[in-house]
Amino acid sequence: MDPPPAELYIGLMSGTSQDAIDGVLAEFSPNGQPRIRATHSAALTDDLRHQLDSLQRPGEGDLDLALQLHHDLGQRFADCALRLLDTAGVPAQAVRAIGCHGQTIRHNPDGPAPHSLQIGNCALIAARTGIPTVADFRSADIAAGGQGAPLAPAFHQAAFGTAGRRRAVLNLGGMANVSLLGADTSGWDVGPGNVLLDAWAVRHLGQPYDAEGRFAALGTADRQLLAALLAHPFIARPPPKSTGREDFNLRWLDTVLAGFANLHPADVQATLAEFTAAGVARALDGRGEVEELLVCGGGARNTDLLGRLARRLTPLRVATTAAAGVDPQWVEALAFAWLARQRIHETALDLSRITGARRPVILGCVYLPGRPGA
Template identity: 80%
Template sequence: MIDPAPAELFIGLMSGTSQDAIDGVLAEFPADAQPRIIATRSTPLEARLRRQLDELQRPGSGDLDLALRLHHELGHRFADCALNLLSTARVPPHAVRAIGSHGQTVRHSPEGTAPYSLQLGNAALIAVRTGIATVADFRSTDIAAGGQGAPLAPAFHQAVFGTTGRRRAVLNLGGMANVSLLGADVSGWDVGPGNVLLDLWALRHLGQPFDADGRFASTGTVDASLLAALLTHPFMARPPPKSTGREDFNPRWLDGLLAGFPNLHPADIQATLAEFTAVGVVQALASQPEVEVLLVCGGGARNADLLRRIARRLPALDIGTTSRAGIDPQWVEALAFAWLARQRVHETALDLGRITGARQPVILGCIYMP
């Protein structure tokens, strides 16, 4: 009788386009069972760091010295998160097979003659400080193979949420929103902004980094003309595979549109931005009648107003968070990068052709040894 392969421990570190925090998980991956989260950690990014990241990402700008300093600083932040996870769980570094660090995206441009996706967060520094092999730069190989480099999570969503008789989709409401259609032929794509515009407007008018529970949006009224203008963004009409980021949906673009609507109340603008996010989701799912269940994750899963808007437009769907399937929605993305690190360590090629458009299966990520 052959003994089963032992369970392995991996750490996943994630900072998304919302730029609000570094989320980390320490997870156990049995050979033939679902992963189990052992410890979690969320480390907020302070306002100064968020402002610097915003400065770096303004269209047409780019300070190389600032980028390198943030690369170093974020590397320390990711390492701190990993070390705090180990301390909380009382797990020694040598017990962890690898860390999967997504980094912080500051540029994502998968189209054109020189496609790329750039994440900051020095993985070599993370490896040296933690003493654990660190996998990073998950997107470049997919782009080299002709893919969008995003979204990468649908393959993970299929692995952990796809084993059910009812046809499921997963909606990640991070800074950007993306959907995963689970099943034998898993597919997925970015559908438009998730929280990024909502957070921007909440910061301006509430002095808060986000609209808690969507309460600000719930006091406003959707302006049909502004919603129609938002929906004219070229990304919304593009067919998948497609991915997006702050290059498409940013303060400059939004302010340019709002210049044509000078008399709208701020709460009405917030309500319209929430409806814009909801419509992007609906456009992706309305043509998928076989989907019965929608599992929501990411920061937007805590926005009750946004979920109500989506549910009103998709009344036939059974909508809930990924907690129904055993994973808290806050930790799904970090767990995905622990899973992706596991695929890299085991040299497992992923076929993402129906997701990113890559021409061939590829092994994602580069390994940095301590």
């Protein structure tokens, strides 16, 4: 009997950094190992980022704006998928499915109405590309009592788990989450990744991020401010746990900074970098079995932040996922290509040690493109 053929999937990701849509076209072998065939990144405009920010304030938000951005982001996701097909020279009918994370605008799995809401019209993506599109990955997990996030640790285990070697994977997106790989894979959000660093860079540099952490490197971390930041109740909360811009944002930072009026902006940036590094170090504290930390996400390009992590985590080896064969920029988009494959194959994932879900669940809803000419 011939082995089953390899399958093509597209993964589309726009995370809490709100900087770009990242897309990958990936080929999965019959045993599920991925190979990236094409990549594309489409930056989000400043105006779009500001509009998204306005939708993420609890108790506020414009429904008409949310619906407009739902449509606009759907168009942008579809554009990214079509660009991937064009780059790879692959026809749409050769792709089994698209996995689209969408853009999170609200995440509160612990409230009286547990939810995680992503926008980006996936029916529109399916219609424009002609490819079945999987979306809304988080709701089934929340319905089963889970946090709905992070979902990437299951993929991290599939892609980077190595027998006999205890690895952890750190995704430094807007928020930071860690995956402890092994037979008992676990993972959780540890706190902010780039979100506060980026917001402070916008305010004081007029740039969307602190390139390579050069602004932070000019400053000196303030111990008292760091202690005040680490006093946020989320940091000490035990997993499973997840967070978002509802918890960590510029408004909260300004409240903390009210007691530190004389700090130089570069010192604040250095302290914010230490805040991210300290949150990761606390998450890994006491887990001496971990030998290596692989970093992915936009923060993997922040050499200052990687240096702070390495100093706090000595003697742990800190490297990016490039050391394991995957460019750190594309790991999360690849995760949603993998999650789409799990959905198409109707594979239930046991995320009890990651999100706290009470039972294995099949994640995602499938939007079909309809028959040609229908």
